[in-house]
Amino acid sequence: MKSKKEIIVETATNLFAExxxxxxxxxxxxxxxxxxxxxxxxxxxxxxxxxxxxxEQSTQDMMNLSSxxxxxxxxxxxxxIINAVFQQLEDNKLFFKLNLNIMFQPSTRKILETQIKERAxxxxxxxxxxxxxxxxxxxxxxxxVFISEIDGIALSYLSSFEEYPLQEMKNQxxxxxxxx
Amino acid sequence: MKSKKEIIVETATNLFAExxxxxxxxxxxxxxxxxxxxxxxxxxxxxxxxxxxxxEQSTQDMMNLSSxxxxxxxxxxxxxIINAVFQQLEDNKLFFKLNLNIMFQPSTRKILETQIKERAxxxxxxxxxxxxxxxxxxxxxxxxVFISEIDGIALSYLSSFEEYPLQEMKNQxxxxxxxx
Amino acid sequence: MKSKKEIIVETATNLFAExxxxxxxxxxxxxxxxxxxxxxxxxxxxxxxxxxxxxEQSTQDMMNLSSxxxxxxxxxxxxxIINAVFQQLEDNKLFFKLNLNIMFQPSTRKILETQIKERAxxxxxxxxxxxxxxxxxxxxxxxxVFISEIDGIALSYLSSFEEYPLQEMKNQxxxxxxxx
Amino acid sequence: MKSKKEIIVETATNLFAExxxxxxxxxxxxxxxxxxxxxxxxxxxxxxxxxxxxxEQSTQDMMNLSSxxxxxxxxxxxxxIINAVFQQLEDNKLFFKLNLNIMFQPSTRKILETQIKERAxxxxxxxxxxxxxxxxxxxxxxxxVFISEIDGIALSYLSSFEEYPLQEMKNQxxxxxxxx
DNA sequence: CATGAATGAGGGTTCATTCAT
DNA sequence: TATGAATGAACCCTCATTCAT
Numbered sequence: 001m002k003s004k005k006e007i008i009v010e011t012a013t014n015l016f017a018e019x020x021x022x023x024x025x026x027x028x029x030x031x032x033x034x035x036x037x038x039x040x041x042x043x044x045x046x047x048x049x050x051x052x053x054x055x056e057q058s059t060q061d062m063m064n065l066s067s068x069x070x071x072x073x074x075x076x077x078x079x080x081i082i083n084a085v086f087q088q089l090e091d092n093k094l095f096f097k098l099n100l101n102i103m104f105q106p107s108t109r110k111i112l113e114t115q116i117k118e119r120a121x122x123x124x125x126x127x128x129x130x131x132x133x134x135x136x137x138x139x140x141x142x143x144x145v146f147i148s149e150i151d152g153i154a155l156s157y158l159s160s161f162e163e164y165p166l167q168e169m170k171n172q173x174x175x176x177x178x179x180x
Numbered sequence: 181m182k183s184k185k186e187i188i189v190e191t192a193t194n195l196f197a198e199x200x201x202x203x204x205x206x207x208x209x210x211x212x213x214x215x216x217x218x219x220x221x222x223x224x225x226x227x228x229x230x231x232x233x234x235x236e237q238s239t240q241d242m243m244n245l246s247s248x249x250x251x252x253x254x255x256x257x258x259x260x261i262i263n264a265v266f267q268q269l270e271d272n273k274l275f276f277k278l279n280l281n282i283m284f285q286p287s288t289r290k291i292l293e294t295q296i297k298e299r300a301x302x303x304x305x306x307x308x309x310x311x312x313x314x315x316x317x318x319x320x321x322x323x324x325v326f327i328s329e330i331d332g333i334a335l336s337y338l339s340s341f342e343e344y345p346l347q348e349m350k351n352q353x354x355x356x357x358x359x360x
Numbered sequence: 361m362k363s364k365k366e367i368i369v370e371t372a373t374n375l376f377a378e379x380x381x382x383x384x385x386x387x388x389x390x391x392x393x394x395x396x397x398x399x400x401x402x403x404x405x406x407x408x409x410x411x412x413x414x415x416e417q418s419t420q421d422m423m424n425l426s427s428x429x430x431x432x433x434x435x436x437x438x439x440x441i442i443n444a445v446f447q448q449l450e451d452n453k454l455f456f457k458l459n460l461n462i463m464f465q466p467s468t469r470k471i472l473e474t475q476i477k478e479r480a481x482x483x484x485x486x487x488x489x490x491x492x493x494x495x496x497x498x499x500x501x502x503x504x505v506f507i508s509e510i511d512g513i514a515l516s517y518l519s520s521f522e523e524y525p526l527q528e529m530k531n532q533x534x535x536x537x538x539x540x
Numbered sequence: 541m542k543s544k545k546e547i548i549v550e551t552a553t554n555l556f557a558e559x560x561x562x563x564x565x566x567x568x569x570x571x572x573x574x575x576x577x578x579x580x581x582x583x584x585x586x587x588x589x590x591x592x593x594x595x596e597q598s599t600q601d602m603m604n605l606s607s608x609x610x611x612x613x614x615x616x617x618x619x620x621i622i623n624a625v626f627q628q629l630e631d632n633k634l635f636f637k638l639n640l641n642i643m644f645q646p647s648t649r650k651i652l653e654t655q656i657k658e659r660a661x662x663x664x665x666x667x668x669x670x671x672x673x674x675x676x677x678x679x680x681x682x683x684x685v686f687i688s689e690i691d692g693i694a695l696s697y698l699s700s701f702e703e704y705p706l707q708e709m710k711n712q713x714x715x716x717x718x719x720x
Numbered sequence: 721c722a723t724g725a726a727t728g729a730g731g732g733t734t735c736a737t738t739c740a741t
Numbered sequence: 742t743a744t745g746a747a748t749g750a751a752c753c754c755t756c757a758t759t760c761a762t
Contacts, residue, residue, distance in 0.1 A: 004725080020286045022202040026753060036727045041754065043725090100284040103339050104277060106200045117341050141348055144336065148349065152332020156324065159283050161297050168321055169328065184742080205735060216744045217737085223742095227736065364746080380646045382562040386732060396748045397733080403746090407732065457644060463699050464640040466560045477701050501708055504696065508709065512692020516684065519643050521657050528681055529688065544721080565756060576723045577758085583721095587757065 005043045007033050009057070012050050017098040021051055021108050048111050055102065055112050058095070059119045074133040078146070078177045081127075085150055086170045089157060097158050123147070149173060185223045187213050189237070192230050197278040201231055201288050228291050235282065235292050238275070239299045254313040258326070258357045261307075265330055266350045269337060277338050303327070329353060365403045367393050369417070372410050377458040381411055381468050408471050415462065415472050418455070419479045434493040438506070438537040441487075445510055446530045449517060457518050483507070509533060545583045547573050549597070552590050557638040561591055561648050588651050595642065595652050598635070599659045614673040618686070618717045621667075625690055626710045629697060637698055663687070689713060 002010075011033035015024040026047055030037050044050045065084050072080070089096055102108045103116065127146055131139035153173070157164045182190075191213035195204040206227050210217050224230045245264050252260070269276060282288045283296065307326055311319035333353070337344045362370075371393035375384040386407055390397050404410045425444050432440070449456060462468045463476065487506055491499035513533070517524045542550075551573035555564040566587055570577050584590045605624050612620070629636060642648045643656065667686055671679035693713070697704045 018286065020202075022200075022285075023287045025751075027751085037754080038727050038729095038756085039725070042727095047753065097284060097286075100280070101286070104280040104284055105202075106198065106277075106281070107203050113341065116339075120340070141345070141352070144345060144349060145352060148332035148336045149329065150332070151335045152328035152330070155331045155335050156328045159296075160300070161293065165321070165324060169324060172321065172325060206737085207735070218739085218744050219742070221737070378646065380562075382560075382645075383647045385730075387730085398735080398748050398750095399746070401733065401735095402748095457646075460640070460644040461646070464637060464644055465562075466558065466637075466641070467563050473701065476699075480700070501705070501712070504705060504709060505712060508692035508696045509689065510692070511695045512688035512690070515691045515695050516688045519656075520660070521653065525681070525684060529684060532681065532685060566758085567756075578723050578760085579721070581758070 004033075004035060004039060008035060008040055008043060009050065009053055013054050013095070013098070016051070016054065016101075017094040020101050021098075021105065051102070051108065051111060052115065055115050058099070059115065059122075062119070063122065074130050075177055075179065077130050079174055082150070082170065082173050082177065085154075086166065089154055090166065093158065096154060100155070100158060146177075184213075184215060184219060188215060188220055188223060189230065189233055193234050193275070193278070196231070196234065196281075197274040200281050201285065231282070231288060231291060232295065235295050238279070239295065239302075242299070243302065254310050255357060255359065257310050259354055261310075262330070262350065262353050262357065265334075266346065269334055270346065273338065276334060280335070280338060326357075364393075364395060364399060368395060368400055368403060369410065369413055373414050373455070373458070376411070376414065376461075377454040380461050381465065411462070411468065411471060412475065415475050418459070419475065419482075422479070423482065434490050435537055435539065437490050439534055442510070442530065442533050442537065445514075446526065449514055450526065453518065456514060460515070460518060506537075544573075544575060544579060548575060548580055548583060549590065549593055553594050553635070553638070556591070556594065556641075557634040560641050561645065591642070591648065591651060592655065595655050598639070599655065599662075602659070603662065614670050615717055615719065617670050619714055621670075622690070622710065622713050622717065625694075626706065629694055630706065633698065636694060640695075640698060686717075 008029065012024070012029050015029055015032060018024075019028075026037060026040060029035075029050075030040060040050075044053065065088070102112060109116065124143060124147070128139050128143045131142040131146070135142060150173070153166075153169045157166055157169075188209065192204070192209050195209055195212060199208075206217060206220060209215075209230075210220060220230075224233070245268070282292060289296065304323060304327070308319050308323045311322040311326070315322060330353070333346070333349045337346050337349075368389065372384070372389045375389055375392060378384075379388075386397060386400060389395075389410075390400060400410075404413065425448070462472060469476065484503060484507070488499050488503045491502040491506070495502060510533070513526070513529045517526050517529075548569065552564070552569050555569055555572060559568075566577060566580060569575075569590075570580060580590075584593070605628070642652060649656065664683060664687070667683045668679050671682040671686070675682060690713070693706070693709045697706055697709075
């Protein structure tokens with residue numbers, strides 16, 4: 001059974017994702033979680049702290065996604081990443097929006113500066129290790145390009161109000177990295 | 181000489197870009213612009229209205245950037261767009277952040293829904309017209325890819341806390357689209 | 361006619377005196393002054409600021425009490441001070457209590473540290489100048505004693521729940537300093 | 541070994557003295573005493589009750605100070621009281637401040653009304669008995685004066701931010717009462 | 721005797737907006 | 742145009758106290 005603390009985090013995640021961090025009041029979280037304000041502040045020292053907990057949790061989840069199966073070839077690993085990201089993108093669209101919201105809201109960006117840097121660094125390392133196997137001399141640029149390509153599609157997809165050809169974009173990417 | 185109304189818009193733009201829309205109070209705008217609250221509400225019916233004015237203005241500016249010189253070849257036009265965007269990206273980094281902030285803050289996104297759609301549509305049309313000259317059958321996908329690639333680099337660049345190899349990424353793009 | 365700001369200060373003074381600074385909520389001040397919270401924060405940047413305004417005002421009033429009639433003899437001046445203080449003590453008992461409350465509440469004492477020091481210094485100077493005329497060698501000690509004697513009676517009077525022989529104490533003091 | 545209850549009282553005393561009663565939360569006491577909230581409320585029915593325990597304890601301690609050696613002469617007893625009080629004043633400055641804090645904080649004053657009255661009465665009786673030996677007709681006034689003189693010095697000393705000539709003031713008092 | 725999750729009222733403060741001047 | 746006093750709802754957070762374990 002879920003603890004009240006877990007319920008609070010989960011509820012807050014949903015509300016932050018739907019309305020944005022700034023526009024979600026602690027009171028709203030309490031009501032949605034059927035919990036008193038006192039309890040929220042018993043578990044978290046501030047509203048910011050809830051956000052930090054959510055973000056760190058999601059970083060953890062993200063890292064657990066990338067399998068470290070070193071048996072596989074580089075291009076297989078890239079395909080795997082692409083598949084995993086696009087899967088997540090479809091399944092947790094709202095959650096990805098939250099991440100962008102956090103990243104580009106100056107106030108939240110400041111709150112999470114440390115954690116954002118940490119995640120970006122780790123992500124880059126994972127990708128670069130793969131490209132090292134492919135082309136050690138240019139692994140830096142290749143990594144930047146790879147990450148940008150995924151980010152770009154995500155951005156277009158998440159910012160679009162209308163239907164977005166996500167599958168087609170994914171296939172384009174898969175094709176490009178198939179023979180690396 | 182600038183009108184008071186222009187001063188208000190300009191001041192608000194800077195503050196929104198630096199602190200985010202939600203975190204910028206009307207009082208702060210008034211103080212920074214050396215103007216009374218009454219005057220702000222004389223010119224704008226609400227804080228939202230200021231944001232709308234800023235966004236529409238910036239869409240206008242953006243559209244004026246893309247020359248409609250139909251004499252040029254498609255690949256030249258693409259290069260031109262790439263150059264223009266990267267130039268802006270460097271010159272007005274804060275302003276681009278504001279656009280992302282607006283786009284992924286659910287509250288502001290809702291306020292500007294109409295304007296965001298409009299801008300996206302216009303942008304897509306401009307790009308697609310170019311790709312129609314290159315490969316009419318696939319102009320849709322090519323346009324999406326092109327926009328995503330630019331968006332992706334912008335996103336990586338704007339979200340990075342550290343040095344980002346913007347020039348190198350730009351060169352990669354230019355190279356890719358040179359011979360189209 | 362009194363300005364709203366003056367009404368706020370006056371109301372706050374009364375409530376602080378009756379219930380203490382910490383135990384008087386801004387909401388209570390608003391209600392008693394028939395004024396909105398917004399207005400209080402329009403005129404004062406914080407609750408502390410109200411306290412500071414009150415304290416500084418009272419220091420001003422206090423200083424205006426001591427006439428600077430340099431024609432008079434030293435012992436006459438002392439008598440005058442004694443009379444003035446005891447008069448105030450009777451008339452504004454609650455206000456003197458507020459001063460003691462502020463002085464010995466660590467939180468308020470810290471808020472007003474600067475102002476408390478300033479007042480104490482000014483007070484000491486005024487008294488010492490008088491004792492300089494009487495006995496220049498010992499004017500420091502004599503000043504301390506004089507101030508302590510008045511403080512002591514005030515303290516006893518203000519802390520007493522029962523009838524306190526204020527007149528008799530005053531006469532004792534007047535008698536002591538009559539022939540200086 | 542100290543009982544948990546004693547630790548709570550001791551910790552609370554220190555915190556009340558340093559931050560004031562109102563500004564010290566039960567949670568702060570618990571943390572400082574390394575004790576749970578439950579335990580505090582097991583030993584005391586409310587926060588007020590802790591304050592009462594502290595105050596009554598200190599009254600007890602105070603009374604134990606004054607020796608009842610009826611052999612001694614009146615002026616010796618007075619000297620003894622003066623010496624004892626000034627000793628305490630130096631040793632437990634913070635604790636005396638707490639007493640003044642309590643006395644002039646309307647809320648705490650009300651909580652401890654009974655105990656404050658009781659202590660004042662007992663103190664007055666002790667002093668008056670001594671002055672009865674000296675001048676029965678005027679023992680009331682003499683007692684008030686004596687208490688006020690001590691209170692006054694204590695007040696000046698405790699309210700001063702700077703060095704205060706406590707020793708000198710003490711000597712003045714001792715000299716005055718030496719030949720009574 | 722001992723813990724700490726849980727409550728709910730109330731604290732100080734911010735802020736978009738209105739309106740008389 | 743231009744000012745700034747004035748409003749009131751909402752915000753984040755604190756805290757004494759209770760209670761199941």
